[in-house]
Amino acid sequence: MEEAFKINQKSSKLRNDSAVQGTNDSSVLSKISAAQLGYCKDDYLAHFASKKARRSPLVNRGYYIRAKLIDYVIKEFLHQVSEGHSQIINLGAGFDSTFFRLKDLSLLANTFFIEIDFPDVINRKINLIKNNPILNEFCSDLETVKEINGNKVYQSLKSNLLLIGIDLRNSELLEAILKSIPQFNENLPTFLLSEVVMTYMSVKSCNGLIKWISETFTNCVLTVYEQINPFDPFGEVMCSHFNKLGSPLRCILKYPFEDDQKKRYKNEGFSDVFSIKASEFYQYCTSDKEKKRIDDIELFDEYEPWHLKCSHYILLSATKGNFCSEFIRNLYTNSKPKIDTNKHLNLIKFDSSHINYKPYPIKFGSRFGHSLCSLGSKLFIYGGFGELATDPFCKHLRLASVEEFNLEQMNLNVLELPVNSLGDRIFQDCTTTGENSMVVTLGRSNPSKMFESIVRVNYLENNIQTESINIKIPRFRHAVCSIPNSGLFIYGGKYYDETTNTSRILNDAYVLDESNNLKKVFVDENIITARHSMCINLWNNFLIVSGGLDENENPLSDLILISIETYEYRKISLNKVGGANFEQNPPGICFVDLKKFVAYEFDVPNENRLMLVCHQSHLIDKNNLLIVGGGAVCFTFGTHLNKQPSILDISKCWSEISQN
Structure with a gap:
């Protein structure tokens, strides 16, 4: 028995050694892929492999x-x-x-x-x-x-x-x-x-x-x-x-x-x-x-x-x-930067003990890069990359479906829309524009195929009407916000130029009115830099642009206040907010008091495998934040999807803020 145990130990060690040696072969092919495309110069590595492989852009960058x-x-x-x-x-x-x-x-x-x-x-x-x-x-x-x-x-x-x-x-x-x-x-x-x-x-x-x-x-x-x-x-x-x-x-x-x-x-x-x-x-x-x-x-x-x-x-x-x-x-x-301590906005950080996590009882929205908007008690989740709620095989793909979830009745419905009315968009936007209407704007399918259209969706029980309008400002990873009595404010994003086979980051803005008239509006480029993947919200008479990446892929750490009356711009600096950044700990939930110029950031408990990247959030009430979707392709290791929505109880955060 003891001899058999020793043999099993030895064979296990040999299997492990062989697996470790196997990582060499895979790594060499990935390095060759990056070198042959010009990420780095290596004229000799290809001589150590009998075959070649074209890796994904993400893998090529990783080996670069x-x-x-x-x-x-x-x-x-x-x-x-x-x-x-x-x-x-x-x-x-x-x-x-x-x-x-x-x-x-x-x-x-x-x-x-x-x-x-x-x-x-x-x-x-x-x-x-x-x-x-x-x-x-x-x-x-x-x-x-x-x-x-x-x-x-x-x-x-x-x-x-x-x-x-x-x-x-x-x-x-x-x-x-x-x-x-x-x-x-x-x-x-x-x-x-x-x-x-x-x-x-x-x-x-x-x-x-x-x-x-x-x-x-x-x-x-x-x-x-x-x-x-x-x-x-x-x-x-x-x-x-x-x-x-x-x-x-x-x-x-x-x-x-x-x-x-x-x-x-x-x-x-x-x-x-x-x-x-x-x-x-x-x-x-x-x-x-x-x-x-x-x-x-x-x-x-x-x-x-x-x-x-x-x-x-x-x-x-x-x-x-x-x-x-x-x-x-x-x-x-x-190689390390000097830390800029001259922030215009005071940031106070708290640990994760202030936030309670609980999974939502109904599974839906297993996707990322999608959009979410609400009409009354109903949430509409559209597009992105992930799994169909009705697919028993959980196949990963770009999604053209719309999931409707009723927060009061706690039921899920996959809407049947006119064929090809929306398309399989990712990194688009969906904005509520009325009691029964919403607008899907732009986005992409693959990085070289952008949508130039918006789709107005009128939603009535058992009757969904869609109207597609080509507004000819293709982009994705942009930001959209509805301005009362004016229309949709569309800002920034990323654009792919087929003629030069290059992409560029945009720093322009438009207002689209209810009659689908598109008007370009002033952008103060001395205050706001070109960016994509940012957020935009309405506060009083100001649009607030936060976060995003600039043209050099640096996470931006500012808030931009834009007057909806005069389109005057004001910049407020603060630390990184939301999404993916370069810190060891992922960003948490940040509350910004624009009257006091104070930001409060609370870490989110991470023992629940919740990836707060490419997700959408909805404030059910003051104390409960619903997280829908989120996830990412994890290099060569696999894909993580948040399989079901989560509720973050933030009542303790409000209590802490009130005491400061």
């Missing part, structure tokens, strides 16, 4: 930011050591092409480059190099120089390259092999890289490796790129994905957040630890010109999942020795 982050640190290291000798050790290198790229750039003249991975992976890589004339030209003298218990060591003296086939969990054997190589020197400035590698190791094995590195090298930087934040909906989908692959993220639950990771490396012997989230790097360290270049490569309209993905990955550098600590400290310090 991964490559940029690692290059950001490794090239700075090489710049700092350019006048002396150094070492680079790529832990779990897989089919990574970093050596060939850097060699081609003449950056490795005095650098001893070491790659380490499972024996099977290294053996496959050696065969690929030897059988490819372009790769082999760099290291034609590559040969086996050592073999211990099946762990082969290959070396090219010509290129100063060493490849070691070994399990990283065996640090004692790894140390013995390294110290047997004459070119290896633990006292040289050494850059060690773990690119989504150590996260697959057990906590004990991983910490053992980290400790071995801190004790072995006197002047080093260990740079790690891996996942964080496992407890929110995106993080849960991410962890579930790797569990299904058989390669679970073994350390993330023990060290879930950025600060936990930094303390970990300190505890294992490193002098200083610095980190930056991928989201921070893209926002603060990527030029506007580079962002524009990336945006022009291919159509992209997955901003919320992009921000979520980037907020779940960090680049961390742990250092030993004065030389490495100093330049890494400067590198990371310069």
